[in-house]
Amino acid sequence: MGIIKLLNTFRREHVDLALSIDIGGTNTKMALIAYGGNIIASDTVPTQQFHNESAFFQGLFLAIGNLLKQIKQDYQLLGIGIGAPSCNENEGIIENPANLPFSDRVEIVQIFERQYGLPTYLIKDSNAATLGEYLFGAAVGVPNFVLLTLGTGLGCGVMVNGQLAKGANGLAGELGHTTIVPNGRSCGCGKRGCLETYVSATALKRTVFELMATTLHKSVLRKTSYERLTSKDIFDAAQQDDRIAIMAFEETGKVLGRKLADIVAYLEPELIILTGGLSKSGILLIKPTLRSMEENLLNMYKGRVRIRTSALGVNNAALLGAASLVWQGEEYQLKAESN
């Protein structure tokens, strides 16, 4: 059946589509995706331009309408997959989202089912990206891997035996709030020494500021305030051999590598995928991370675990992962081979 559907896509006669939506603090992306992972059309709306959820959904539905108009062939919309932060997949709601213009409890699945009359599936954003990489990206054929999203915070998806490890109540994946430095940096969650205070875009900035305080190295970064400094600035400085910037990446990788060694000892994934804004720094981050992980691994694991960046980018991975729920219905014990 998959082959017939794909042929139909190429022949532009008739196509079954999934609508996929990735809701993020900065942007909300949407795409129409055919079976097999072809993104037929996509668009983005800036999330923060809307001041409340009703304005947000109105704007989103408008954008979706325009997207559908772009499809010039016959199509059938089969269902909707939504990736979002702070979501309760079982109840189909978004709860207390930190960075969305939403109230405390948004019944997002119900809202979409009412609007479109189509089956709608909700999945945590990091799980969506993990599923996307497993089905279409860097982890095809890799049943045991971990994906880290390195952005403002640190998110995580865990694949075990080819299944997402979601935990007893869908609350797994808070690796960002495991301790890496006892009594270390203060975290927004109220605890101290959490991994995301040392490994994330925000953490990289904190490390730069710590290095500016503890060393006397000259740095272009000393000209910028804490509020204005971005991880992109730090990346650019590192490309210009700025010593503080390079040290900040090295420190970040050192801490991340220690945590990855612990993850390997615990679950033995064969692959770690880094994604999100900070992962765009590529080798600058991966090299010290790999070195530190290897240093901290038990001998039996050394040289066996790969670290790489996303094959799809976090946005496309999440869109493809969320869309896959539509194809698989609620039985998404997925096997990459079957795609």
Add this chain to the structure above:
Amino acid sequence: MGIIKLLNTFRREHVDLALSIDIGGTNTKMALIAYGGNIIASDTVPTQQFHNESAFFQGLFLAIGNLLKQIKQDYQLLGIGIGAPSCNENEGIIENPANLPFSDRVEIVQIFERQYGLPTYLIKDSNAATLGEYLFGAAVGVPNFVLLTLGTGLGCGVMVNGQLAKGANGLAGELGHTTIVPNGRSCGCGKRGCLETYVSATALKRTVFELMATTLHKSVLRKTSYERLTSKDIFDAAQQDDRIAIMAFEETGKVLGRKLADIVAYLEPELIILTGGLSKSGILLIKPTLRSMEENLLNMYKGRVRIRTSALGVNNAALLGAASLVWQGEEYQLKAESN
């Protein structure tokens, strides 16, 4: 079919049996187990009385022969399940075992298949115990849980979505060698600050010696040398309100609770099972562990995760878990309900 088999067991007409063996550094246990988990007969041989593997297997086969003679009804032996440390399940071998009188590489599955002409299954001891608790013990109906064996070292089994998380090459579960104190106590593995140097029977003794060094509290434990002191001595002292002994349990629980909070954030198990020698201290260990875990949990997890000791004891859990492989053949994607 399960019901018919059970009825047969009760009628003492004919019974299908699995031979299960749990190889440990101190004792090797064996049992004949019927479908449904009835242990029909069992025996133990001290592992260290044998000076090499050939003597060990000779002694073990003799004991198994005697065990089979105890069965007074008709029976059929369907297969053999073996739980062991340091094993490579895929290759059916035991490699470089630290505490067994074995050479570097023992092809144990082949040895048993030659001796008995029966299908033989090998499983890591901590995984066998985890499977046993899931099918017959404290974790029946609990698809996401973690089991810790607290003995000389710290072993671990992880159940995710009702499946053992064995890792990419069967090397998962080395939680004992994840870091809990950066640059902390030296570990036998060559690293520093590993969890098992703070949480295990041996670790409890190290903590007692640290407390004898850092405090001036009177303690009966000051009369005993490091070499002679056992965790049972420390337990007995704690029962007599010995301050150092009680403090040692509290310290151990505090460290363990911190690690469990990290495990919950990462995979969100709903249950933690403590087993092995040190777990016999029960509430003395569990109370400070639970307190520390709760203190370190993110709010969304508080009050949701149980900690308890084994329902079966580590030996029976491992025997039952290993035996279950015989019943399930190589397709042991087990569901507790089906038993």
